[in-house]
Amino acid sequence: YSGKKTMTSVTESMMNLKVKDFQSLPVVVSENMTVYDAIVHMFLEDVGTLFVVDENSNLQGVLSRKDLLRTSIGSQDLNTIPVHIIMTRMPNIVYCKKTDSLIVAAKKLIERQVDSLPVIHETDKGIEIVGRLTKTNITRAFISLAETHDL
Numbered sequence: 001y002s003g004k005k006t007m008t009s010v011t012e013s014m015m016n017l018k019v020k021d022f023q024s025l026p027v028v029v030s031e032n033m034t035v036y037d038a039i040v041h042m043f044l045e046d047v048g049t050l051f052v053v054d055e056n057s058n059l060q061g062v063l064s065r066k067d068l069l070r071t072s073i074g075s076q077d078l079n080t081i082p083v084h085i086i087m088t089r090m091p092n093i094v095y096c097k098k099t100d101s102l103i104v105a106a107k108k109l110i111e112r113q114v115d116s117l118p119v120i121h122e123t124d125k126g127i128e129i130v131g132r133l134t135k136t137n138i139t140r141a142f143i144s145l146a147e148t149h150d151l
């Protein structure tokens with residue numbers, strides 16, 4: 001390999017990385033779950049973001065650690081507030097699809113300054129959640145690229 005040849009092929013394999021090859025499983029809660037239960041759920045599932053769905057399993061919102069912390073330091077009763085009151089809701093959710101380029105999804109994470117994107121599948125019935133793409137997934141892809149090219 002000349003240096004130049006190697007760089008060309010790294011670029012090519014970078015452009016070929018897809019969301020579906022690096023995504024994680026989504027962790028989903030109901031919009032009627034209490035904030036208290038969502039906090040417990042986030043700890044037990046060991047994730048930084050919960051996706052909120054309606055009774056038809058359609059994406060309605062996103063809950064981050066700080067959304068839950070912000071509510072916890074207020075004077076509200078965490079056992080009575082449902083998460084739909086405090087979540088970031090549609091249509092303000094940034095998402096990606098499993099066939100999207102990982103680079104495009106990574107740009108969305110950075111531009112919107114969020115930790116994760118729901119990976120969605122649109123049907124005539126609504127928006128279904130099929131995965132979760134986090135900054136950790138991007139870091140894994142970065143390492144796999146280095147390993148593929150013996151860097």
Ligand code: ADP
Nearest residue numbers: 062064065066088092093094113114115116117
């Ligand atoms: P944290 O709030 O714990 O730092 P994030 O940076 O992911 O975590 O979230 C920042 C804010 O953006 C939160 O209010 C959260 O609800 C919202 N958010 C998180 N992910 C998304 C997303 N994919 N689309 C739109 N808003 C999001």
